[in-house]
Amino acid sequence: MFPSPLLREFYARPTLTVARELLGMRLVRLLDGVRLSGLILETEAYIGETDLGCHAKAGRTHRTAVMYGPPGHAYVYFTYGMHWLLNAVTEPAGFPAAVLLRAIQPLEGLERISLHRQGRDCLGPAKLTQALAVDGAFNGFDLCDPSSGLWIEAGQPQPDSAVLTGPRVGLYTVPEPWKSVPWRFRTSG
């Protein structure tokens, strides 16, 4: 089996579409030649400089530069002094947007994942990166190039009946309407 990452055209679309369609896809991390993977269960969309919940609200900075680049790349950032969060850059180059990957159901490399997580779940954006050993070294990596060691493949497409939407999580001081727009997607099963 050769890796077959989703194509760049998949990511080069409106961020809400990508966030919705990433549900049920398979996130793969090649670690020491071993596949660790999980089904994507939850995502959030962050869309442009006008979205005051998006890091790009500050414009183009060292931190946000990757979001301004071509779609299909990883935007990985550090937060709360200890956690790495993984995003997939979306929309055509020049427009800063990304989809935050918030939860997976482990599928391959279960023993290794369980070791990384000390037997706990992978339902949370920082839990997911810890499970797959993804950190800042992956920032800017191309998810469409399997030699990066990190990519997303086709998985189990989710029907609309299995998809829930709601407000994004953790944006305590973000003003409305950005705080409450229903840009969080998750599978109900």
Next chain:
DNA sequence: AGCACGATGCTCT
């Protein structure tokens, strides 16, 4: 089941 809290360090003003 649901809060409250502390850990811990980078980013931008």
Next chain:
DNA sequence: GAGCATCGTGCTT
């Protein structure tokens, strides 16, 4: 110096 796109523990209902 303030503010984080969080997590795990520990305590209360």
